[in-house]
Amino acid sequence: MNYKYRKLEDSLAAGLAAWRRSRGQRGAGLALLGLLALAGLALLVRPLYHQATIWWWLVMGLSTLAWLALLLQYLILPLRRRPTLMQVARRLEEMNPDWEDRLTTAVEFGARAGDRENPLWDRLVEDAAAQAARVNLSAQLQLRFAVWWRALALAAAALVTLLFLRFADLYQSQGLHYFDGSGTAGRELEALQVEPGDARVPAGETVEVIAATPEHDAAGATIYLEQGREQWQPFAMNATTRLGTFNYQLYDVLDTLRYYVRVGEEISPIFTIIALAAPEVKTLRVTYIYPREIARPPKTEESSGDVYAPAGTEVQIEVTATQALARAEWKMSDGSFTEMTLRSDTLATAGFTVAQDDSYLLRLTNRDGLSNKPVEYFIHVTPDEPPHITLTRPGRDLRPTMLEEVTLEASVREDFGLQQLTLIYTHNNQPSVRVDLLPQAARSQKPEATAVEYTAATVLYLEDLEVRPGDFISYYYEARDARQMATSDLYFFEIRPFEEEFYRALSQGGGSAQPGSGLAISQKEIITATWKLLQRRPAITAEEYNRGSAALAETQAGLQESIEQMATNAATRGRFTGESGAGKMTVYFSQAAEAMQRAVPLLQAGNLSEALTPEREAYRFLLQAEVELRRREIMQGAGTSSSFTQLQSREELAQLFKDELDKIQSKYETQQQQQQQELQSGLTEAQQKVRELAQRQERLVELNRQLSRESALPQERRRQLERLRREQEQINRELQNLSRQMRQLSNAGAAGERQETRLLESMEQATQDLQRSLDNLRREDPAHAAADGDRAVESLRRLQDRLQRQHSGSLREQVKTLRDEFQQLAEQQGRLSAALEQQRPPSAPAPPQWQREQESLRGQSEQALEELRHLQESAADRPQPAGLARDLRNLMNELEQRRVPERMAQAGQALAQNDLERALAEQNEARQALQRAEKALQRSLTQLxxxxxxxxxxxxxxxxxxxxxxxxxxxxxxxxxxxxxxxxxxxxxxxxxxxxxxxxxxxxxxxxxxxxxxxxxxxxxxxxxxxxxxxxxxxxxxxxxxxxxxxxxxxxxxxxxxxxxxxxxxxxxxxxxxxxxxxxxxxxxxxxxxxxxxxxxxxxxxxxxxxxxxxxx
Incomplete structure (x- = not known):
């Protein structure tokens, strides 16, 4: 087909489409306007429906026929017409006479295939296309005023849509009035009619009383109510759109009432409305049957119905109703109601297995067929946290002698049940010994706590282990529940010789630390870091594990280099000075360096378990070198004729050790300070977050109280409750994230074990209070949500206080409190001594209250020393201020040497024996020690x-x-x-x-x-x-x-x-x-x-x- 002809056909088709579109727009606009007119007419002539029904039907019928005729004439018939291209061409020829039938001829020839072979056809098509291109075919073919018809159609459509959306209820109600009145339109009422008459309704229901009178011109109606002992009270009824009909709303019918209606001279009979109460939940008992692997006995509690249990727990529900039941049903949030088992007329039971966070509903139906509003209860899957181990005694590294008996005590906090509690200790490099402590562990649980505390103690008899000075024992605890295992930190016992007691007595605590002790401490830190990295391996990535192994290898290599240098220097000086024992120290240092050399490639390869063996060997050799060094110092200090050369050599050797130790410690201090700074930063952020959550929760509590006091519309109340619920959920999520961060900080050593336990307990309590507040919001109960929110705010404030006390700013308050305690002890001891000096005659028996007061002071001094020990351990974990931990440690050592509690106990015994002179001497010694402690703490307080x-x-x-x-x-x-x-x-x-x-x-x-x-x-x-x-x-x-x-x-x-x-x-x-x-x-x-x-x-x-x-x- 000729290309120009196809283009000509497309132009004619576009013109035909414009013609059809313009007629459709005109028809749609007229039809919509007619529909609006018909709807308005129906509202206007509605009164005729009851007064002149025939005329109403006549008017509405004629109007409907007119609208249908309009629809048929202007919309349906025009759209059914389908003109051909030839007709379109002739219409255009009529509108353009100067074309002289060129367009119709071209279309006519193009319709016949034989004519298209005529050589003149191409010129004819070309001429017709040129003529058609000069005019706008679509504009010529469409109706006159096409733009106005299009605007009319759009405006009519918008108006119909607006009326449908904004006034649909009005038309619906008016339509219902048509149908409601259709049954009685044909007859007149003979007497006053009242609905519902006598009725039985659920308590709290709203009842509408409708009165209809045959007197259509009645001006008003009055309803008289009698409830209980009240007299009949008149109330005006509301007129409706139906003539002679009135209504009145009885809101919240809670008790039986009587009523009658009066319209003019007509009075209805007296009717009775009886309010029936729906059954409610009286008590709800929940029984938990825990999974077998948890090994926890079943537990039954009467609670709010919310379930807190681990996944896999079977839950049995026993519901006691306030009325006799005909049926009891329950369902999960996304399920359908299922029949419960009726054990009696008021007792129903059901059961399910906890799988995920969900909720369940209870619906109770009494014998009158009334059902309560389904009550929703929530199911919370409690996470199975790993056991948390706290070492209560001794809780730190010790240096006992080889004949001591050391008591080890640990407490384990487990949420569901402990299945294993084991003490693992290792003597030097011997095989580890495992001691099962679970059978002898004491089990306790606080009244409102969910976790269970296990406490187990055992005694290590070092003499039976055949330890010697220079040996060491490492130990830790393992605890396992049904699904997870936890380990404590690694602790050490370093066996010291008896001669060290004599050396301490000579030095009176005034000497400095031994030069070799720092090397052993550095090796012990490497062992501890290796062991911790090995324990954390399942929870970290391979990259972190390899990076940690490489850092340990580098540290071990640096320590090995220092030890080798010290061994060389010690051997050289021993040959020149001829000191006894120098050869042994050289051997110990050489053996330690050789063991470290074997450990370095193992650490580089990531074989941490194998690297622990040479690391422990090196640690033992360093301890033996330390013992030998101290033995030499005691022997040389006891001699009276040591030469100047020996003295100078010993001082130079000590200085050499100190220099090497300073180089080693400088490698660790920066890293430790960075770690401590990160931990302190984490605690600061946690404290700020808790403060923010507490403030947000306070605002939320206030909004809950406002909502509970206001009487808002139901839809508005639901919107506000939904907004409050979302905000409460956000607070809960943020607190849960913070709880996980706090556990990570605790595992990293940011808190002591006791402080960590208290923090986690505070966190758990706050989480539970927030969850209860959220549950009440889901039940649309803002009053109880506000009460639980208040408790959550208090829990958050307590948590904030614990974080603040644990933060560095709280250290000054702890020192100040401890200083005041020592001052009070010194003053009390001084007053008791002054009273004792005034005793006349000296031989008179001491009053019994003095002995009791002295015993009380002894107990207070022991408590103060324990607090000082905890304060020293807390200060040791902080990089700032520098020197505070050292000062506190020196003070602790001095007080241990002065034996303040023992002196007070001896003073009490002297008072009991009436030995006043000895009692005064012991009291003065104790008072002086307490005063020295007060002064030392005052200096520390100034430093802070x-x-x-x-x-x-x-x-x-x-x-x-x-x-x-x-x-x-x-x-x-x-x-x-x-x-x-x-x-x-x-x-x-x-x-x-x-x-x-x-x-x-x-x-x-x-x-x-x-x-x-x-x-x-x-x-x-x-x-x-x-x-x-x-x-x-x-x-x-x-x-x-x-x-x-x-x-x-x-x-x-x-x-x-x-x-x-x-x-x-x-x-x-x-x-x-x-x-x-x-x-x-x-x-x-x-x-x-x-x-x-x-x-x-x-x-x-x-x-x-x-x-x-x-x-x-």
């Missing part, structure tokens, strides 16, 4: 005050402490008539004229001297403030003047103390408090710009300033 805010706070606390002590002393020293006066009030002259007793004067002097020492120590914190320095100088000048002029026996001196010392001290204390508050406010103003602002508020502020700028222009 690093920034100006902490320094001012410490100065304020010390000033308050001194002032309270002096006020207490003044209260005790006043005459009885003045003792009741408040601090700061001048008592005036002493009426009684009694003089102070000598012992009171001595106590005053001690108190003043003690306060002076404390005040002198805070001067270093005030150097940057000239005004405070001046006030402090005047205060100290007054203090020293009072101290110099204080003389006993004259009670008037108390007035001098009050005037010259107490009042200036209170003013100085107020000045310190003001400066501290100003500093805190300044820090707040400086840092507030860095706080994160919510995006929505940031946008509001930016928009405000933008509009302000525009307004200014």
């Amino acid at each position: 005050a690093s920034n100006p805010e902490e320094q001012l706070d410490l100065a304020l606390q010390e000033t308050q402490r001194v002032r309270r002590g002096l006020e207490q002393q003044m209260t005790e020293s006043r005459p009885p008539a003045e003792a009741a006066l408040p601090p700061g009030q001048n008592p005036g002259s002493t009426a009684s004229g009694e003089r102070l007793l000598p012992q009171e004067v001595e106590r005053w002097q001690q108190q003043l001297w003690s306060g002076a020492r404390h005040l002198e120590e805070i001067g270093q914190f005030l150097r940057g403030d000239t005004a405070l320095v001046d006030d402090y100088s005047r205060l100290m000048q007054n203090y020293r003047g009072v101290l110099r002029s204080f003389q006993g026996g004259d009670p008037q001196r108390l007035e001098e103390v009050e005037r010259r010392l107490m009042e200036p001290m209170r003013r100085f204390e107020a000045e310190l408090a003001g400066r501290l508050a100003a500093l805190q406010l300044r820090e707040r103003l400086l840092t507030i710009r860095d706080e994160r602002v919510p995006p929505q508020y940031r946008k509001m502020v930016e928009e405000y300033f933008r509009k302000l700028a525009k307004g200014g222009n």
Whole structure:
């Protein structure tokens, strides 16, 4: 076919489509307008339906016929017409006479295949196509005003759609009125009719009373109600769109009531509505049958119905209803209701197996056929956490002698049940020994806790193990539950010789650490790191494992190099000095280096289990070298004629060891500090996150309370509950993520084992409270959700406090508390000693209360020493401040050597034997040791005050402490008539004229001297403030003047103390408090710009300033 002819046909077809489209738009617009008119007419003539039904049918019938005719004329028939291309061409020829039938001729010839072979046809088509190209065929063929018809169709369609969406309920109700009235339209009511009449409805249901009267012109109707003992109360009924019909809503029918209706002179009979209560759940008992591998006995509890159990647990539900039941049903959230087993008329049971987080519903039906609103209960699959092991005794590395008996005690926290608890210890490189402790473990559980505590203790008799000085024993614990296994940290016993006790007695704790001990400690750290990496291998990637192995190999190689150098130097010096025992030390160092050499390639290859054997050998040789070195020092220290050469050689050897140890430790300190900084950063982020969650939960609790107090529409209430539920779910998810992060921090050593246990308990409690709040929101119960949310906020606050105490900022508070404890112990011991010195005659028996007080002091001193030990262990895990752990460790060693609790116990025994002289001697020794501890902790406390805010706070606390002590002393020293006066009030002259007793004067002097020492120590914190320095100088000048002029026996001196010392001290204390508050406010103003602002508020502020700028222009 000719290409130009096909193009001509396409143009004619496009014109034909425009013609059909324009007629369709016109027909659709007219049809929709007619439909709207018909619907409006139906509403207008509705009254005729009841008054003149025939006319109504006539009007509506004619209108409908007219609309159908319009639809047929303008839409259906035009669309059924299908003109041919020849007809289209003739129409165009009529509209364009100058074409002279060129277009019709071309189309006619093109329709016959034979004519297309005529050579003139191509010219004819070309001429017709040229004529058609000069005009717009589609515009000529479509109807006149086609654009307006198109706009009319679109507007009519939009109007119909709008009316359908916005007024569908109106047309539906009007249509229902048509149908409702159809049954009675043909007859007149003979009397007043009332629905529902007598009825039985569920309690709380809303009942609609409808009254219909034959008097269509009735102006109103009245309903009279009687409920209980109330009198008949009239209420006006509401008129409806139906003439003569009125209604009234009875909301929340909870009890039986009677009613009747009056319309004009017509009165209905008295009807009764009986409210029937649906059955409710009275009690719900849940029985857990745990999987066999958990090995936990079944547990039954009466709870809220929510299920908390591990996957695979069989759950039996027993429901007790408030009424006799005809049927009880239950279903999972995505299932269908299933019949429960009725054990009695009010008891029903069902069961299921916990597989995933889900919920189940209970529906109870009584014999009246009333059912309760299905109650939803939630199923939570509790994760099976691995056992958590805490070593309670000794909980650290020890250095016992070979005849000691060491008690080992561990507690294991397991959520469902422990199946294995084993102690594994190894003597040097001998095969490991496993001791099963589960049979003898004591089992306990706190009332509200879900986890079970297992405590097991055993005793290692070192003499039976045939240990020798220089040997070591490593031990750890394994605990296994049904699915997982956990291990504790690795601990060591280093067997020391008996001669070390003698050496300690000679040195009195004043010597420095032995030069060889650091090398053994470094090797022990390598063993511990190798063992930990081996334990963590299943939980880390191959890349992390290889990187850790390479780091251990590098560290071991560096230590080997240092040991070899030390062995060479020791051998050289031994040959020149001729020292006895130098050959043994050289052998030990050489053997240790050889063992390390065998360990390095194994570590490089990743064979950690095989590398542990040579690592342990090297550790033992280093311990033996340490024992030999100490033995030589004891022997050389005992000799009286050691040469200067030997002394110089020993000092040089010690310096050499120290230099090598410093090089080794420098390799570890940076890495350890980085790890500690990461851990501290993690704890800081956790603390901030908990604070944020607590604030968000507080806001959520307040919103829950508001929602429970408001009476919002049901749809609005559901939307608000859904929003609150999503927010609560988000808080729960974030707390669960934080819990996992805290477990990782705990496993990495960020917390001590006791602190870790308390943190996890707080985390678990907060998680449970948040989950209960979420469950109540899912039940659409915001009041109980707010109550549970309050408990969750308290749990989060407790968790925040624990994190804060564990953070570095809490270390200062711990030191301060411990310092106050030692000070109080020293003061109490001093008062007891003073009372003992006043005992006259000395041979008189000591009062029994002195013995009891001395025994109480002994117990308090043991507790204080235990707290000091924990504080020292906590400080050892922190990189800052430098030297704090060392000072605390030295203090701990000094107190152990001075044996404070033992001396107090001996003083108590002396009091029991009436040996007052010996009791006084022991008490004085104990008091002096306690005072030294107080001073040492005060120096540590000063060291911890690093920034100006902490320094001012410490100065304020010390000033308050001194002032309270002096006020207490003044209260005790006043005459009885003045003792009741408040601090700061001048008592005036002493009426009684009694003089102070000598012992009171001595106590005053001690108190003043003690306060002076404390005040002198805070001067270093005030150097940057000239005004405070001046006030402090005047205060100290007054203090020293009072101290110099204080003389006993004259009670008037108390007035001098009050005037010259107490009042200036209170003013100085107020000045310190003001400066501290100003500093805190300044820090707040400086840092507030860095706080994160919510995006929505940031946008509001930016928009405000933008509009302000525009307004200014």
